Structure formats: C-alpha cells, structure tokens
Amino acid sequence: MRHAQGRARRAGAALAAVLTWAALLAGAAGCSGDGPDGLGIDRLLGKPPSAADAIRVSPDDGSADVRPDRRLLVRVSSGRLESVRVVREQDAQDFPVPGHLSTDGTSWRPDDSRLALAARYTVDAVALDGDGHRSARHTTFTTYVPDERFIGYVTPENRAVVGTGMIVSLNFSREIDDRAAVERAVHVTAQPPVDIRPHWFGKSRLDFRPEQYWKPGTQVTVDLRLRDVEGARGVYGLQYKTFGFTVGRGQVSLVDAAAHTMEVRRDGELLATVPITAGAPKHTTYNGKMVVMEMHEVTRMNSRTVGFGGEYDIPDVPHAMKLTDSGTFLHGNYWAPDAPGHTNISHGCVGLRDVKGGSSDTPAGWFFDRSLVGDVIEVVNSDDKTVAPDNGLGGWNMGWNEWKAGSALK
Numbered sequence: 001m002r003h004a005q006g007r008a009r010r011a012g013a014a015l016a017a018v019l020t021w022a023a024l025l026a027g028a029a030g031c032s033g034d035g036p037d038g039l040g041i042d043r044l045l046g047k048p049p050s051a052a053d054a055i056r057v058s059p060d061d062g063s064a065d066v067r068p069d070r071r072l073l074v075r076v077s078s079g080r081l082e083s084v085r086v087v088r089e090q091d092a093q094d095f096p097v098p099g100h101l102s103t104d105g106t107s108w109r110p111d112d113s114r115l116a117l118a119a120r121y122t123v124d125a126v127a128l129d130g131d132g133h134r135s136a137r138h139t140t141f142t143t144y145v146p147d148e149r150f151i152g153y154v155t156p157e158n159r160a161v162v163g164t165g166m167i168v169s170l171n172f173s174r175e176i177d178d179r180a181a182v183e184r185a186v187h188v189t190a191q192p193p194v195d196i197r198p199h200w201f202g203k204s205r206l207d208f209r210p211e212q213y214w215k216p217g218t219q220v221t222v223d224l225r226l227r228d229v230e231g232a233r234g235v236y237g238l239q240y241k242t243f244g245f246t247v248g249r250g251q252v253s254l255v256d257a258a259a260h261t262m263e264v265r266r267d268g269e270l271l272a273t274v275p276i277t278a279g280a281p282k283h284t285t286y287n288g289k290m291v292v293m294e295m296h297e298v299t300r301m302n303s304r305t306v307g308f309g310g311e312y313d314i315p316d317v318p319h320a321m322k323l324t325d326s327g328t329f330l331h332g333n334y335w336a337p338d339a340p341g342h343t344n345i346s347h348g349c350v351g352l353r354d355v356k357g358g359s360s361d362t363p364a365g366w367f368f369d370r371s372l373v374g375d376v377i378e379v380v381n382s383d384d385k386t387v388a389p390d391n392g393l394g395g396w397n398m399g400w401n402e403w404k405a406g407s408a409l410k
Helices: 002-029 040-044 179-184 363-369 400-404
Strands: 056-058 073-075 080-090 093-096 099-101 107-110 120-128 134-142 148-150 152-155 168-172 186-191 196-201 205-210 219-225 230-232 235-237 240-247 251-256 261-266 269-277 288-291 294-302 313-322 329-333 350-353 376-380
Touching: 073 080, 080 099, 080 107, 152 219, 179 186, 179 196, 179 205, 179 230, 186 196, 186 205, 196 400, 269 363, 294 329, 313 363, 329 363, 350 363
Parallel strands: 148 235, 251 376, 329 350
Antiparallel strands: 056 073, 073 107, 080 093, 080 120, 099 107, 120 134, 152 168, 168 205, 186 219, 196 205, 219 240, 230 235, 251 261, 261 269, 269 350, 288 376, 294 313, 313 329
C-alpha cells in the first residue's frame, strides 16, 4: 500500500510539472510570433534571436524592381546597431552608400533618401541586443531598370580653352517636362566666382551664362547630376559626370556690314581692321552678337542645306567658323577676291579674302589663326533683324533680366 501511494504521489508531481511547463510554453507562445519584438520563446529560453528577427532591413531581401522612392532602412527593435555597410553596384562598379545611425543606435538611413535606378544594393549589418547577443544580417535587392533614358549633349568640350563669349549649352535627347528637376541637377560654377544663370529654350535646351562676358583666365566647372532624374514621365537621366573648361584671352570682333570692315580687338586693344564682304541685299547678314561655335580648316558649303535651293555648292571653303545653327559662317572667300572691302555679295555669311586651299598669309588665314571657339563676332549696320538668342549661342542678344526669367526655378 505504501509503495502504491508513493507511486501515485510521484506520478501526480510529474503531471503537475508537465502541466506547469506546458502552461509556461503556452503563455510564451502567446507572445512569440505576434509580440512587439517577435522574440518571445527564444528570449524565455535564453536562445539568441535569429538574424532576420533581430535586424530588419527594408526593402526585403531578394526584392526586385524596387522603385527609387522606396525607403532604405535598417533597424533593430531592441539593443543597438554596431555597424551598417551598404554598397551600390552599378555599371560594373561598387560605390559605398553613405548613411547615418539614429541617436539611439536603433536605425540606419542613407544620406540620400532616393535609390539609384538599375542598381544592386548589398546590406551588411551587425547588431548587439540587450542580452549581449551579437547578430549579423546580409541582404540584397535590385532597383527598377527604366526602359527610357535621356542624356544632355554639352557645349563646350571638356578641357577646352575658349573665348570670353562661350555659353554653356545642354541639348537633351528627349523633351523635358519636369524642367525644374533637371535644372536642379545641373550646376555651373566659376573661379573666380561670378553669378551664372540658366535659361531654357523650349523643352530640350538649357543654356548658362554670366551677365557679362567671362573674364580671361576663368575656370568653369559643369556638374551634371542627371542620373535617375525623372525628366519626363518614365524617362530618367543617365549622366553623372563633371567637366570643365578655361576661358582664354578676350577677343571681340565688330563687323560693319555697311562699311565692309571688321575691327578685331584683343582684350580691348585694336589688333587690325580687316576688309570683309557681308550678305547681299537679297540675303542679308543677321545683326547682333554671334559666338564662334565650330572651326574648320576647310569645309563644304551647299546652299540646299540652308534653304537656298541649288544656288551654290563649294566643296573647299577655307578657314570656316560657324556662327549660327541656321548656317551663318565667317569664312575665307577665294572665288570673289575683289568683294571684301567693297561690296556685299554673300548669302548671309561674312567673307574674308583668301586663296584656294587657304593660306595663313591672307586676311582669312590670319584671323583664323588668332581665333578660338567662344570668340564673339558682332554684326552692325546690316539690313536684317538681330539674330535670335537660340540661333547658335546667341544668348548675349537677350537682356539679363529676360535671361534670368527663363529659369524653371522661380
């Protein structure tokens, strides 16, 4: 009898222990998966939490086509983050992503809240919880790859030495609807400093210039931060680059179409007065300030390309300098050697005496050898209108207040 009672007491105690332990587990289970920290049973048992529970990363591991406005966030619900390293892989290069921890160490965010497009992000985080357990988490995700991109074609060329009339001009491959966003992504600065302002011509061209011509010796830097900027719906920029140019000596030449002369001044001093021929009465030359855009030792000029039908086709025009998009050039003239200084016979260009094949000993060769892209040619006393500000680099024909009003950032 005593043995039977002893076995009963022991069985009852064992059953009570099992029920008590089951109750504890049931109580713990009630706060495990749905509790505020998701660590219920593991914490009760003294088991370190899983890395996925301890360190939360958004966007989720393995996410694809993540949009650029999604928030990148690393956080812990308890303890603190010891380190977070994020790397962006783009165009076969790795770029560290700078960021910062919160004051309490429970979260990390990137300094730039906007994600890059067409990139793979890798996140490595280490955290220490309140019980001294260290956890590490490694995640990756990829961002949206847009179907359409735009770029800006830039004038002048990188590292060029230019004249004091150069205007920084960006021609975009697509029309820009959000001009303010694109304008914010382009920065033009100078040393020594000068106020430089933008002006939009339509939806696909953005020019920059100071109020007056650049000072000789100025160093100009252009920063394009267009990559991933949404210029139009679903159309994103591609470029992220910096380039610069140097302003050389100052040369401004004044063409008097009525007097058939051109005064060439270097840093304000008169170098020479050169005989010229300008546009004939039926094809007059534009008045106004024009900037040398291109220089060619020799080029072909065909009247059909500028809307004059088949009036001329000269395959070897020497010492040609392009002044407007519509086809105005200053160039050597060997086919009418007696015209410069006496009469206007051209189809709107400015001609200087030259020889077939070109020569440095002619007025055209002399001027070409002393010119730079970015030099200013100003025409006066022609029976024509002033050249449009967007015809070539004609922005100097617009007043400063009107120029500034062309910014998309009001």
